[in-house]
Amino acid sequence: MLSCCVCLLAGAQAGRGVYAFLDLPTSSRMAALGGSNVSVFDHDVNFVFQNPALLSEQTDRVIGLNYANYLADINYGSAVYGLNVGKNYLSVGAQYMDYGKFLEKTENNTNPGGGDEETVFSAQDLAIYASYARPIGKGFTVGATFKPIFSHFETYTSFGFAFDVGASYLSPSKLFSAGLVFRNMGSQLKGYYSDEEGQHYEPLDFDIQLGLSQKLKHAPLRFTLTLHNLNRWNLRYQSTNQPTQSVLTGDDSSTRHDRSNPGFFDMAFRHAIIGVELLPTDNIYVTLSYNHRRHQELSIQGVRSLAGFAFGAGIKVYKFHVGFAMTQFQTGLNAYLFTLSTSLNEFGRL
Secondary structure, three states: OHHHHHHHHHOOOOOOOEOHHHHOOOOHHHHHOOOOOOOOOOOOHHHHHOOHHHOOHHHOOEEEEEEEEOOOOOEEEEEEEEEEEOOEEEEEEEEEEEEEEEEEOOOOOOOOOOOOOOEEEEEEEEEEEEEEEEEEEOOEEEEEEEEEEEEEEOOEEEEEEEEEEEEEEEOOOOOEEEEEEEEEEEEEEEOOOEEOOEEOOOOEOOEEEEEEEEEOOOOOEEEEEEEOOOOOOOOOOOOOOOOOEOOOOOOEHHHOOOOOOOOHHHHHHOOEEEEEEEEEEOOEEEEEEEEHHHHHHHOOOOOOOOOOEEEEEEEEEOOEEEEEEEEEEEOOEEEEEEEEEEEHHHHOOO
């Protein structure tokens, strides 16, 4: 059952490293932008989960609440609050993941005690975020996040820590923005188990990301490009979801392109996420994105799928920003994310 939990999480996109839930999109807008974005610079405090340098004057006293109905009855969510002290931009937040309840069985599919009474166990992950950012020059901001991490799978527990360090730039016209972040630099302090050599430690999935966003001057459109895993060219993995024959045609898949062994351009494109946002007003957005790596890893030969595509929209209603996103992993297998945020400044001094 423990391996099932891990596979369900890692299956969203092949990777390597412990605490993979840290790479999940923490808000509906982040999901709509393909799962990761480090360059969009506006009032959305939820972007601090991706790049602490995206804190700004506009995120002061802004609260963000997020919930995701993920795969296989898994639920996760996050909460964040921004607070400015002069030119010091601060935020605190948390990200959790609940894998649900599981029946404990032996390898022979019997109850561990041998009787009729069933044993149920649970699995959860939790990370706390403490972020700080400060402008250092005209248009430039730098920031850092400290993340204590706690994980519990049945009787297996682990805890560790991670740091994110980032920088952002906003042009004087506010049409162009960029971001660079070094994510998940850290270590396990306690592994899930010990063996004859002592405590077993696993590395975190360190990731360098670079993002560019360009808004058109005379049209309500913004285009984004996010490059991820810049520290690791080879994103190849062993494919386990490709049938030996096409579901529709019956052709032997060995005679066709093996997606787990991509060529140069395919591999390069797997490092990129592209997105476009329609911004008719400051209070409405509609977003569409494409994540090529997710498409190549999760689509099945012979089956049409929108894996890799994501869609989302948001609107301000009264003093609240409401957002929704849908991401498809395979046909009929979708994840839905919801966001509610507001600025306490709009309610006066509380």
